[in-house]
Amino acid sequence: MKTIPSKLDSHWNSLSLEDNEAAIWSTEELSIYAQRLRGDWMLAETTNDDPAGKHSVRRTDSLPLGLDWKRWAFQDNVADIRFWPTFPDRPLIVKTRIPVVVPPKSSINLYINIPIWLEVSIAHKDSFETLDKFSPVKLSDTWYGSSFEGQLCYALKSRARRNLDDLENESLRAVCMFRIRNKSDETLPVERIRVIGDHLNLYNIDDRLWASSVDIIFNGKDEKTSVEYQTNAPIESPNSNQIREATKPYRHASFLDKFLFHPFTND
Amino acid sequence: MYLIATIESVEEAVTTYLGDENWNTVLRITALVLIALPAVYILSSIVGRISRKRLGEHIGLLLRKIIRFVGIIAVIVSILLELGFNLGALLGAAGVASVAIGFAAQTSLSNIISGIFIYWEKPFEVGDVIRIGDTSGVVLSIDLLSVKLRQFDNQFVRIPNETMIKAQVTTVTKFPIRRVDLDLGVAYDSNIDHVTRVLTLVAEKNPRALDDPKAVIFFKGFGDSSLNFMLGVWCERTQFIELKNSILRDIKEAFDAEGIEIPFPQRVVHITGDNKPSNEQERSS
Numbered sequence: 308m309k310t311i312p313s314k315l316d317s318h319w320n321s322l323s324l325e326d327n328e329a330a331i332w333s334t335e336e337l338s339i340y341a342q343r344l345r346g347d348w349m350l351a352e353t354t355n356d357d358p359a360g361k362h363s364v365r366r367t368d369s370l371p372l373g374l375d376w377k378r379w380a381f382q383d384n385v386a387d388i389r390f391w392p393t394f395p396d397r398p399l400i401v402k403t404r405i406p407v408v409v410p411p412k413s414s415i416n417l418y419i420n421i422p423i424w425l426e427v428s429i430a431h432k433d434s435f436e437t438l439d440k441f442s443p444v445k446l447s448d449t450w451y452g453s454s455f456e457g458q459l460c461y462a463l464k465s466r467a468r469r470n471l472d473d474l475e476n477e478s479l480r481a482v483c484m485f486r487i488r489n490k491s492d493e494t495l496p497v498e499r500i501r502v503i504g505d506h507l508n509l510y511n512i513d514d515r516l517w518a519s520s521v522d523i524i525f526n527g528k529d530e531k532t533s534v535e536y537q538t539n540a541p542i543e544s545p546n547s548n549q550i551r552e553a554t555k556p557y558r559h560a561s562f563l564d565k566f567l568f569h570p571f572t573n574d
Numbered sequence: 575m576y577l578i579a580t581i582e583s584v585e586e587a588v589t590t591y592l593g594d595e596n597w598n599t600v601l602r603i604t605a606l607v608l609i610a611l612p613a614v615y616i617l618s619s620i621v622g623r624i625s626r627k628r629l630g631e632h633i634g635l636l637l638r639k640i641i642r643f644v645g646i647i648a649v650i651v652s653i654l655l656e657l658g659f660n661l662g663a664l665l666g667a668a669g670v671a672s673v674a675i676g677f678a679a680q681t682s683l684s685n686i687i688s689g690i691f692i693y694w695e696k697p698f699e700v701g702d703v704i705r706i707g708d709t710s711g712v713v714l715s716i717d718l719l720s721v722k723l724r725q726f727d728n729q730f731v732r733i734p735n736e737t738m739i740k741a742q743v744t745t746v747t748k749f750p751i752r753r754v755d756l757d758l759g760v761a762y763d764s765n766i767d768h769v770t771r772v773l774t775l776v777a778e779k780n781p782r783a784l785d786d787p788k789a790v791i792f793f794k795g796f797g798d799s800s801l802n803f804m805l806g807v808w809c810e811r812t813q814f815i816e817l818k819n820s821i822l823r824d825i826k827e828a829f830d831a832e833g834i835e836i837p838f839p840q841r842v843v844h845i846t847g848d849n850k851p852s853n854e855q856e857r858s859s
Contacts, residue, residue, distance in 0.1 A: 400786065447778070448810060449785035450751055457750060459810050462785030499786075 318362050318478070319550075321389040321430070332364040332390045332425060334479065337443045340370060341388050341427060348379045348388070350427060350439055362478050364390045379429075379438055387430035392423045392481070392516055393440060393551060394504025398460045400449050401500045403467040409495040409525075414488035417467045420480035421502065421518055422446060443479050451501060460501070467497075471543070481509060481516035484541060491527035506536040509551035512544040519553070603656050606649055614645030631700040632716060636693055639717075681736070682719060688735035689718045703746040706733060710746070751784065752811045754818050758825065759800030761835035766793055769803060772832050776824045777807050782817040784808040799839045 329342040351374035428435040449462035536557035618641035626634025711723035777789035
């Protein structure tokens, strides 16, 4: 079990609030208010429309009127609240803006920015207890499966950069590297990749968030495609700071992800 | 002292009246009512709960009812035997009566047989939303004679099984995703490609609209007053109402922003030489 820090920077942080004290976590589009009130914790969410708004967490004295509060009542009086990055609550279907074709017997790395959500939790009995999760970036729904059965996911469009330097450095995104190996004799058009946030670790490298990398091995149209979520730190920084462990660690298994690659799409 | 004496005298009176043998019969019947009936209810509930988890709501409900029905019949038969009834004669009489009742209850029998087909075919289950004719609602129970629905305005509807078998029934919640189909009309001076692009963007921007399967946009043809389009947007089935509400608002805002007119019904009027209108002008919203 690795030690997870209590503070990353000014916006991923823990605060200790006195009774009746409040804090705000805000981005350009979203503000989250937290208030400690007579032993209870209250959370409220409002949308912003301020493109120049700063991304920060701080104490605040001014609470807007008409907030729609949610309230948590704990037996113990808890003072510490944490605003922490987490992955979205559903899998992501990443679509490349332009389909990438991987020639036979070759491998490539693709860097993709994955959206990060905010998890608000309180320090309770030597661990953090999650109060709620918020999505600072509005993601569109998408469907993984057929019209008879499947799973609701979030859609993400990506330029899928080959070089890390070309990838935009965004505060509410985590870099995820996909190693795609085409071991077959066929060309492999990569159009959609399913990413399950529950299988990813989260790291902090030089004030940039990173997800653990994902290996995809394509063995041919009629063979199983192997997808493996790495549990190590990204190779760019092997000694990086792990700030979140995978909630459902990936168990070593291989499966055919029918919706991973265009040739196998059956709907 | 007086109370004890009263109880003893009552006990003595009952024993004298019933006799030892009859007293035992009463005890056995009481035991049947107090033990066997609750046991039937408990057993049916346990089996119902387990089978509901493993085999679904539909089968769970059916098994629970069968066990309860058979159990209660068994208890009644046992009580009748204890009371000394001749069941052979009773069943004979019941047979004759059932023929008579059968003729009188053809509709009920038809409903029962239809109910068995519904159980077997499983077109919907308890909890599904179905539509039959003008009636829509959540299925509360599928019984031997009828299907019970709760309409969205909280009215209770009982539909005979025979009707369910004969009519076209739509199970709204059968599949996990649904398509919201919207018919739209735009003014004749609108550019068809422009309208298609705007509708595509509207569908892409709405977070409840599924990115995949993609929205479908058809140019349906030339209406009396408008160019007619159909926009079909997919969503997760629980989001149907929210998507329908939000996308109509999005379309209105996008059309306003892009200068696309949603026309009123209109009619072209030609003025003839005597300055009288050849056709009455209509303008209505």
